Amino acid sequence: MKKEVIKFLIFALLLLVFPFFAKGGYLLNVLVFVGIHTILAIGLNLLLGFAGQISLGQAAFFGLGAYLSGILTGTYAVNPWLALIAAALIVGIIAFVIGFPILKLKGHYLAMATLGMGIIAYIVFNEAVDLTGGPSGLSGIPNLSLGAITFDSDLKNYFLIWTFTLATMLVSLNIGNSRIGRALRAIHDSEVAARVMGVNARLLKVQIFSLSALLSAVAGSLYAHTMTFISPASFGFNFSIELLTMVVIGGLGSIYGSFLGAALLTVLPELLRAFQDYDIIIYGLLLILMTMFMPGGLVCGLPAVCGALFPKRKERGKGSA
């Protein structure tokens, strides 16, 4: 217990001091995306890593959150904070309602259903031109502000986003190590045994699906308010797959793993820009190699690699990603 708290505090402290060493806005901007992606990856990890239920439609909830926030503030001049809360609640409720029929499905069928959900949302973002601005997107979304501070620079956004990301991490760590977290992991390992133990598997799966959607919507709102411009291209099927990759590469069921996965998959494409057209091939190769040699994800793999490279020193895998 105590060790977990210290681990989290060190992690938060590193993030707090990071901007003082980072030169220039570019790196901070990348870190803003790492933060948003971490929230999304954790949302999916609660569902996939804990409860063992797949979703290939997370981008839909991300997009819904972004568009709800964008439309409420841009078109209806609602306060951005109110819009963020409203978007989160609306998306949470939508997911709760569609969760009941969808989560009756298992395995591949659940993957197909959530995939369909993602595609429907993508089509709506594109076709409901009056609301969403269609393929050309929605612009002029206001920044969030707190008193006299408007979150309009990379540095300010960095602190804004990471406050949310750390809160998400803390809440998810708490859930993972609680009565509900145990029930979710029990469903993952043996649904029938979990039910025999009195776990209402059906309701709990829907609840966690809804929480996962709610977190994605928060990430969507934050994205909309920091970017001030959104378009359907950011919320397509590819992005759902990218999120899935983050969770798996990072480590299923690990909250810090979700951060590592999000960090790697956000930073790597930036680094690979130098290879121009070949970047996607290298990217794909790296992912294949990592799933082959680190099946437990970065969160298990990195300490093992560090342990092998520096056998005497105490292993620590955090700073390397």
Added chain:
Amino acid sequence: MLKISGITRKFGGLTALDDVSLMFGRDDITGVIGPNGAGKTTLFNIVTGIYTPTAGSVHLEEKDITGIPPERLAKLGMVRTFQNIELFGRMTVLENVMVGLHTQSRSGLLACAFKSPGHLREERAVRERAMQWLDFVGIAELSGVTAANLSFGKGRLLEIARAMALEPRIILMDEPAAGLNSRETAELALLIRKVRESGITVALVEHDMELVMDVCDYILVLNLGRKLAEGTPREIQENPAVIEAYLGEG
């Protein structure tokens, strides 16, 4: 305690169970035996809400529990173990038992997410109680081990500890001695008696005749989905129909 009446279950054209009735006496250890394919596990799956019967009813005390799903049966005081032990493999031994205490704790998603003081208190209590149940079956020293790494015999004990944690009124064990060596089976017999002594009705499906004859107060014999006989172990041992079903015509 538990009454099954006229249970019939058909799978397509196959009749797995045909009009089976039995009373499971309070505080008794009741055994269900029969050759492979007799319908023993199907019967357990119906009683524990995993299958619904084609016809017939199940009553726990006075309450009709036919077709009630397992998560609700758990709250009514019925729990079971599985033939091919169903542990939560990636969780620790202690956490497995803590899941068994799920119905006795209340914290919801929000209380867990924000670590409310009530939740922290409950968590401590659950942890302590889980340790006591591990002690009850004698594997307290394994509390920190990942459940998938347990030997089959220890896994069996963990499954019983986890079931006991629900503080059920009746516990159904599906072939508890399967895969155990003779020493482990002897220990299991002691444990089953200890469970009964703590005021819990026990029902078991079992192949190990020695165990059944040793611990059971009453036995139901199934053959090809039908009731062949019922009675005390002595009556069963002397029943010509049972001898014939097990040994063929002699």
